[in-house]
Structure formats: C-alpha cells, structure tokens
Amino acid sequence: MPNQNGTGPRWMHGQIKCCGYRMTKPREAILDVLANTQNHLSAEDIYMAVHKFYPNIGLTTVYRNLEVLVNIGMVVKFEFGEGKSKYELSDEYSSKGHHHHLVCKECYTVIDYSDFMKDEVSFLKSTENGLSEKYKFNITDHLIQFFGVCEKCTNK
Amino acid sequence: MPNQNGTGPRWMHGQIKCCGYRMTKPREAILDVLANTQNHLSAEDIYMAVHKFYPNIGLTTVYRNLEVLVNIGMVVKFEFGEGKSKYELSDEYSSKGHHHHLVCKECYTVIDYSDFMKDEVSFLKSTENGLSEKYKFNITDHLIQFFGVCEKCTNK
DNA sequence: ATATCTGCAAAGACTTTGCATGAGA
DNA sequence: TCTCATGCAAAGTCTTTGCAGATAT
Numbered sequence: 001m002p003n004q005n006g007t008g009p010r011w012m013h014g015q016i017k018c019c020g021y022r023m024t025k026p027r028e029a030i031l032d033v034l035a036n037t038q039n040h041l042s043a044e045d046i047y048m049a050v051h052k053f054y055p056n057i058g059l060t061t062v063y064r065n066l067e068v069l070v071n072i073g074m075v076v077k078f079e080f081g082e083g084k085s086k087y088e089l090s091d092e093y094s095s096k097g098h099h100h101h102l103v104c105k106e107c108y109t110v111i112d113y114s115d116f117m118k119d120e121v122s123f124l125k126s127t128e129n130g131l132s133e134k135y136k137f138n139i140t141d142h143l144i145q146f147f148g149v150c151e152k153c154t155n156k
Numbered sequence: 157m158p159n160q161n162g163t164g165p166r167w168m169h170g171q172i173k174c175c176g177y178r179m180t181k182p183r184e185a186i187l188d189v190l191a192n193t194q195n196h197l198s199a200e201d202i203y204m205a206v207h208k209f210y211p212n213i214g215l216t217t218v219y220r221n222l223e224v225l226v227n228i229g230m231v232v233k234f235e236f237g238e239g240k241s242k243y244e245l246s247d248e249y250s251s252k253g254h255h256h257h258l259v260c261k262e263c264y265t266v267i268d269y270s271d272f273m274k275d276e277v278s279f280l281k282s283t284e285n286g287l288s289e290k291y292k293f294n295i296t297d298h299l300i301q302f303f304g305v306c307e308k309c310t311n312k
Numbered sequence: 313a314t315a316t317c318t319g320c321a322a323a324g325a326c327t328t329t330g331c332a333t334g335a336g337a
Numbered sequence: 338t339c340t341c342a343t344g345c346a347a348a349g350t351c352t353t354t355g356c357a358g359a360t361a362t
Contacts, residue, residue: 079235123279139304148295
C-alpha cells in the first residue's frame with residue numbers, strides 16, 4: 001500500500017470534501033486499496049487489505065465507507081453472481097478507464113475488457129435515447145456483462 | 157393460478173424429466189406462478205403465491221426448486237441491486253420472449269423492453285466473437301441492463 | 313423399490329444498525 | 338466546537354444445509 005503517510009492524492013480529498021464528507025484514514029486507506037489493485041474486491045477483501053496496515057479499522061467501517069463512496073460516484077458496486085458484492089474505482093478515478101466484465105460462471109474470475117467498444121457505443125447511444133423517450137426514464141447507468149466458462153474451467 | 161389440477165403443460169414435464177428430475181406439485185406450482193406473472197418475482201414472492209394454494213409448501217422448497225430450474229435453464233435469476241434475487245422464466249418458456257431490463261434505482265421497478273434490439277444484435281455478435289477468441293472464453297450468456305430513475309421517482 | 317423430493321428447524325453468509333466514543337475542519 | 342466518523346456488538350435479511358419422513362416413477 002503506497003500512501004501510508006496519510007496524505008493521499010489531492011484530487012480524492014477534493015472530491016470527498018466537495019460532497020460534505022471528511023477525508024479520514026479509513027476512507028483514504030480504502031481508496032488506496034482500490035486504486036492499487038487489478039482485481040475486483042469484496043468488502044472483506046478490502047477489509048483484510050486495510051487491516052494489514054491499520055488493524056483497528058473494522059469491517060463495519062469498510063461497509064459504511066463503501067456506501068458513501070458509491071453514493072458520491074467514486075466507487076462502483078457489482079454483483080457477479082457470487083453472492084457478495086465487489087467494488088472498484090469508477091472510470092474517472094481508475095487507471096483502467098471504461099471497461100466491461102467477462103465473468104466465468106464456474107470460478108467467478110472476472111476479466112476486464114475494453115476492446116470491442118465501437119459497436120457498443122452506437123448500441124448504447126441509440127438504446128439509451130430510445131428507452132429514455134419511450135419509458136420516460138432518466139437513464140444514468142448501464143451494465144453490460146458477458147458470462148461463460150474460462151479456459152481453465154473448460155479443461156476440467 | 158390456472159393449473160391447480162396438477163397436470164401442467166406437457167412440455168414442462170418433458171424438460172424436467174429429461175434432466176433426471178421429477179415433476180412434483182411444488183415444482184409445478186412454482187413454474188405456474190412464473191408463467192402467469194408479468195413481474196419479476198423474488199423467492200419470497202413465489203413462496204407467497206404458491207402458499208395461497210398449497211399452504212404446506214415451504215420457502216426452502218421454493219429455493220431448492222428455483223436452483224434446479226435455473227440449473228436446467230428453465231428459469232433465469234437476476235440481481236437488480238435490491239439485495240435479493242429475482243426470477244423469471246427463460247426466453248424459451250416465457251411468452252415474453254427475448255428482452256432486457258430497465259431498472260429504477262430508487263424504487264426498483266423493472267421494465268422489460270424488447271425494442272431497440274437491432275443495434276444490440278450486431279453489438280452482441282461482434283463482441284461475443286471477439287471476447288471468445290481473445291480470452292478463450294466459452295461465452296454462454298450476456299447481461300444487459302440500463303439503470304435510471306423512473307418518471308414517478310423523478311417527480312418527487 | 314428406491315432415488316429424488318419435501319418440511320421443519322437451525323445454521324450460514326453477507327450486510328446493516330445502535331450507541332457511546334473519537335476525530336476532522 | 339460541533340458535526341461527522343468509528344468500533345464494537347448485536348441484529349437483520351436472504352439463502353443454504355441436515356435430517357427424518359414422504360413421494361414420484
């Protein structure tokens with residue numbers, strides 16, 4: 001974990017403060033964990049990672065902060081069918097950029113992909129417009145996931 | 157509930173039996189509920205509907221049967237972010253046909269839509285092919301959902 | 313006949329809440 | 338200083354499991 005000094009990136013402080021929240025050690029530690037992983041972490045994963053450096057930060061605090069971070073749009077929450085939620089930094093705060101997920105139904109491995117976006121953009125544009133208009137929805141998000149069986153699980 | 161006589165559609169019996177399962181009253185009642193609703197039902201919704209006609213069928217049985225039905229592909233399980241799973245008959249068994257979901261993030265109302273599928277088909281085709289090849293995944297399913305705020309929730 | 317299925321009760325997994333204490337700005 | 342944040346323990350919600358008895362084929 002790189003930012004154990006308790007400062008953390010300024011822009012994250014700014015976003016937190018703009019929303020009326022305070023930047024606290026637990027909050028920062030959680031963002032730090034999320035910013036420095038390639039994986040999709042559960043609340044407990046995050047708790048355990050944070051716990052190594054701050055053993056007195058509790059799981060409750062992790063849950064409560066994830067909720068805040070999801071609400072202000074810094075973090076996105078996903079369900080991959082495993083029965084527990086997974087979290088990742090949202091596009092604007094992540095080095096990953098915009099991507100979608102390819103999920104193995106057997107081992108729940110999740111692959112991020114950002115290829116094949118050209119067809120997607122036109123699909124999303126027209127569908128979002130059509131749906132907004134027809135159903136009077138104010139559309140804010142979409143979720144696109146592909147499911148299948150990964151190479152490893154296929155070979156067993 | 158139409159099929160209280162205990163027979164139910166033949167094709168459903170066939171599918172169940174083909175997979176090595178038996179057609180039982182609870183199983184049939186559950187399929188019947190799913191076949192005769194326009195909504196997306198939780199396990200408890202189904203339990204309560206079934207319970208009206210068969211008060212001694214338990215919630216456990218509903219869960220166990222839903223698991224079986226999902227495994228043999230007659231039923232599809234969804235998570236809309238509400239914290240509980242919702243179930244519906246899969247395309248082949250449903251009068252709804254292929255559709256996707258538009259979900260209100262406030263009240264969790266779910267709208268089925270099957271418009272705007274033209275762009276989708278080309279998007280899915282090329283993406284599935286690309287993903288299969290690049291990541292050696294055997295792709296079986298996709299999940300496309302749009303999220304937003306419905307008209308009612310916007311006006312309050 | 314016998315493998316599958318069921319109901320009940322109990323346990324399990326993940327997440328949320330209450331309340332007194334602690335800490336940012 | 339004063340509101341927001343935290344930690345602990347307890348509770349809540351949805352779902353699964355164990356086991357003896359019942360049922361479909």
